[in-house]
Amino acid sequence: xxxxxxxxxxxxxxxxAAEQAVAxxxxxxxxxxxxxxxxxxxxxxRDDARRCAEWCDLHNxxxxxxxxxxxxxxxxxxxxxxxxxxxxxxxxxxxxCGSIGVVVHFGRYKGxxxxxxxxxxxxxxxxxxxxxxxxxxxxxxNQAGDHGPMGTTPEELVxxxxxxxxxxxxxxxxxxCHLYASxxxxxxxxxxxxxxxxxxxxxxxxxxxxxxxSKYPSGSLKDRHEAxxxxxxxxxxxxxxxxxxxxxxxxxxxxxxxxxxxxxxxxRDQLITVKRWSEEAIx
Numbered sequence: 001x002x003x004x005x006x007x008x009x010x011x012x013x014x015x016x017a018a019e020q021a022v023a024x025x026x027x028x029x030x031x032x033x034x035x036x037x038x039x040x041x042x043x044x045x046r047d048d049a050r051r052c053a054e055w056c057d058l059h060n061x062x063x064x065x066x067x068x069x070x071x072x073x074x075x076x077x078x079x080x081x082x083x084x085x086x087x088x089x090x091x092x093x094x095x096x097c098g099s100i101g102v103v104v105h106f107g108r109y110k111g112x113x114x115x116x117x118x119x120x121x122x123x124x125x126x127x128x129x130x131x132x133x134x135x136x137x138x139x140x141x142n143q144a145g146d147h148g149p150m151g152t153t154p155e156e157l158v159x160x161x162x163x164x165x166x167x168x169x170x171x172x173x174x175x176x177c178h179l180y181a182s183x184x185x186x187x188x189x190x191x192x193x194x195x196x197x198x199x200x201x202x203x204x205x206x207x208x209x210x211x212x213x214s215k216y217p218s219g220s221l222k223d224r225h226e227a228x229x230x231x232x233x234x235x236x237x238x239x240x241x242x243x244x245x246x247x248x249x250x251x252x253x254x255x256x257x258x259x260x261x262x263x264x265x266x267x268r269d270q271l272i273t274v275k276r277w278s279e280e281a282i283x
Contacts, residue, residue: 002278003062003251004211005029006258006267013045014052014097018061025268028062030253033093033102036068039086044093053098062251064139064173064208065094066103073124074107074117074150084127087138091128094136100207100251101137103173106151106160108143117150122163129166139173139207144181144223152182154202161205171207175255176241177226178210180233183219190240203246211252211274213238227256228270235277242278 005026010017014031021029034042056063067090071083090102107124109117125138140160143151150156161170179185185193197203213231215224229235241247252274258267 001027002248002275003028004254004271004274004278005062005252006254006256006271007031007066013048014093015048015055018052018056018059018063021063022059022061024266025271027060028251028253030064030066030103030255031097032068033065033090033097034068036066037070039068039070039083041085041089042093044096046096049093049096053096056098063097063099064101064103064251064253065090065097065099065136067105069105071104072108073104073121074109075124076120080120080124080127084124084131087128088131091132091134091136091138095134099136101139101171103139103141103208103210105141106143106157108147109150110148114150118156118160121160125160125164125170126166129164129169132169137171137207138169139171141173141175141210142178142182142184144175144178145183145221146181146223152178152184154184154197154200158200158202158205170205172202172205173208173210174206175210175212176233176238177212177214177231177255178223180214180218181216181220181222181224183221185237186218187237190237190244194244194246198246206247206250209247209250209252210255212255225256227258227265228254228273230265239277239280242274 005021005028007030008017008020107121145152213226213233215226216222
């Protein structure tokens with residue numbers, strides 16, 4: 001059975017978040033391990049995290065954590081050190097909850113020399129990985145291009161993973177809206193992208209997919225998610241992505257609006273659509 005779910009709240013704890021995800025019709029979920037607007041460290045309830053991991057194992061539910069938005073692997077100095085400590089804290093929580101890993105957005109660098117930004121990223125990942133012995137992965141996510149071109153291409157993600165000291169501690173999270181908004185995925189050209197990514201060995205590192213439609217057209221550089229099948233990616237291209245053999249075993253996580261604009265389209269509705277399209281492709 002294909003793993004698919006949505007982002008859920010941890011307000012009532014990690015175990016309750018897992019239960020909520022299944023109640024919404026999923027067998028996978030994403031969550032924020034702590035406040036997504038802060039890089040402050042969290043002393044978490046280890047018993048609750050253990051119960052989450054045990055419950056997910058019993059019910060065959062898969063999860064990923066998403067780090068705070070402020071974490072920027074391309075930064076440097078004391079700020080980079082604080083962000084590294086933040087991600088180590090997230091990895092610890094993800095490990096305790098039995099999650100695949102922690103999603104971290106690809107770095108953003110505004111300096112004159114873009115290569116310095118990439119070097120900062122490699123240094124930052126090496127710092128985090130050298131102090132992490134768990135199974136949870138750093139999951140680098142592609143960007144939409146709204147903060148600049150850095151991190152929009154599969155070539156960049158693969159190259160960073162190749163150059164770090166412990167590539168086995170790094171995986172990828174592919175965001176479909178970001179891929180479309182950046183112009184890396186053009187209408188009707190999913191297979192062309194899939195072949196390009198395959199030649200790079202990108203798929204070997206892929207561990208999660210943020211399955212989001214896009215409010216804006218390909219190449220818009222606008223990171224605005226839309227409900228599945230309701231945006232500019234649309235049904236035909238989304239079906240093509242879902243039928244791609246490279247993604248067959250990769251869990252899907254919705255970060256889409258639910259009931260926005262009076263549509264009444266819930267996450268349950270969207271998950272039903274995703275599973276139906278996936279099953280129709282298999283038949």
